[in-house]
Amino acid sequence: MKAWVLSSWTRWPALKRAAILLPPLAFAGSLSAASMAGDISAARQGELLYVLEQDCGSCHGLTLKGGLGPALLPDLLKDRNAEELAETILDGVPGTPMPPWRPLMKPHEAVWLAKILKKGDMVK
Amino acid sequence: MKMWAHLAVFMVVISPVQADSLRGTGDMGIVVERATGSLLVVENTTRTELARIEGLGDLSHASLVYSRDARFAFIFGRDGGLTKVDLLTAKIVGRTMQSGNSIGGAISQDGTLVAVSNYEPGGVKIFNSQTLELVADIPTGSKTVGLVDVPGNRFVFSLYDTGEIWVADMSNPKAPKITKFEDIGLLPYDALVTGDGRYYIAGLFGEDGMALLDMWNLDKGVRRILDNYGRGEEKLPVYKMPHLEGWAIADGKAFVPAVGRHEVLVVDTSTWQEVGRIKAHGQPVFVMAQPDGRQVWVNFAYPLNDTIQVIDTQNLKIIKTMTPGKGVLHMEFTPRGEDVWMSVRDKDVIKVFDTATFEQKSELPAKKPSGIFFTWRAGRIGL
Numbered sequence: 001m002k003a004w005v006l007s008s009w010t011r012w013p014a015l016k017r018a019a020i021l022l023p024p025l026a027f028a029g030s031l032s033a034a035s036m037a038g039d040i041s042a043a044r045q046g047e048l049l050y051v052l053e054q055d056c057g058s059c060h061g062l063t064l065k066g067g068l069g070p071a072l073l074p075d076l077l078k079d080r081n082a083e084e085l086a087e088t089i090l091d092g093v094p095g096t097p098m099p100p101w102r103p104l105m106k107p108h109e110a111v112w113l114a115k116i117l118k119k120g121d122m123v124k
Numbered sequence: 125m126k127m128w129a130h131l132a133v134f135m136v137v138i139s140p141v142q143a144d145s146l147r148g149t150g151d152m153g154i155v156v157e158r159a160t161g162s163l164l165v166v167e168n169t170t171r172t173e174l175a176r177i178e179g180l181g182d183l184s185h186a187s188l189v190y191s192r193d194a195r196f197a198f199i200f201g202r203d204g205g206l207t208k209v210d211l212l213t214a215k216i217v218g219r220t221m222q223s224g225n226s227i228g229g230a231i232s233q234d235g236t237l238v239a240v241s242n243y244e245p246g247g248v249k250i251f252n253s254q255t256l257e258l259v260a261d262i263p264t265g266s267k268t269v270g271l272v273d274v275p276g277n278r279f280v281f282s283l284y285d286t287g288e289i290w291v292a293d294m295s296n297p298k299a300p301k302i303t304k305f306e307d308i309g310l311l312p313y314d315a316l317v318t319g320d321g322r323y324y325i326a327g328l329f330g331e332d333g334m335a336l337l338d339m340w341n342l343d344k345g346v347r348r349i350l351d352n353y354g355r356g357e358e359k360l361p362v363y364k365m366p367h368l369e370g371w372a373i374a375d376g377k378a379f380v381p382a383v384g385r386h387e388v389l390v391v392d393t394s395t396w397q398e399v400g401r402i403k404a405h406g407q408p409v410f411v412m413a414q415p416d417g418r419q420v421w422v423n424f425a426y427p428l429n430d431t432i433q434v435i436d437t438q439n440l441k442i443i444k445t446m447t448p449g450k451g452v453l454h455m456e457f458t459p460r461g462e463d464v465w466m467s468v469r470d471k472d473v474i475k476v477f478d479t480a481t482f483e484q485k486s487e488l489p490a491k492k493p494s495g496i497f498f499t500w501r502a503g504r505i506g507l
Contacts, residue, residue, distance in 0.1 A: 099361035
């Protein structure tokens, strides 16, 4: 118990610094996702979030509650880690309409989006 | 004398209002603002916005049909909301949350029934168009797509997960008569019906080809057309599903989007054989003929969705490529086709072009506009 308190206490300053250095983001509570986004420029983050809402939203719903593609709500994604989800984003799902996004984004960008999905930051 | 003067003033003041309060709806329409859950009521003669209606929920992938008097629109929202709005008062007059997740709808030949196709739970629900009361519930056990009306107060729709086409005869609304066609192909993603209501055609995502049902000869069953149009070549990624409701028939030919290929396929509508394929800028989404059939307009999937191409229907050549801006999601022609309206989502505008000169005539602000629907659809089979 004590070890946990200590480690979380010592990690705070680093996280805070990362948050201060990063440009303010439109969504709240995304500290861990944002802290991974160091090498994604603010402009690119904006683009990726727009694609997530508008273009992923074409099939998964603007509110990510599903459409032709399945819902992407945090509860439904909790059994898969962000790296696994990023693989699905990058390679698509053969035999379904889910296309590979690798031509349009880099692997670390897909991981960043997967973390946002897992946290539910985009869910309205 | 004084009284007459008062009366004259009174008449001057009120008469324009009275004149304005009477109007037809034939040059009106609705633009869906997908992200804000709102609609714009527009007039295509003056190319202006008349009103905004808010409070319609999740309108990603929203579509609508019109009542036969072209006064009311029935809007099918992604979140399962079915909303009836009055174009003349710009007000919501009815709304019901009829499912968890819906994809589109249709209105019956006689105008009394509105049908909605649902993803979750999968099936079709049919409502009284006056009251929005549920008349019939047809669960399908599958995501249900490509719902259209055909003559005989029937609805036709496709089952995405199980690869079927169902025909629901609503002559007796309390007891729908269902005819099922199985094994039509893998993953039908959308469908359309020809303007005469005779041919229902489902596009397949899971294989190269389309499934055709002749409504005049149901006993002949479903027939495959455009079989193996990809010829075994690897498909390109599809970042937005093509749509088939904007069916383009012109000069005896049908123009349809290929899936996973940057091509528009051309089919002879008397033999249903492929007669051409037109190399296009990207994955076509909507392929739409002008009312006169002289030209076909095509928009494209992300990330090539800033471009529009125009095809000459006689020589099957692309005669114009234009870039209205990122996110051209939909197009709609004025009733006789002198203008085309385009939603440019990422610029938050609707652009209006002259279909003969390709000059831009007008621009209207709109919040993340998607579908544009003019009231001429009210009298058309399948729209």
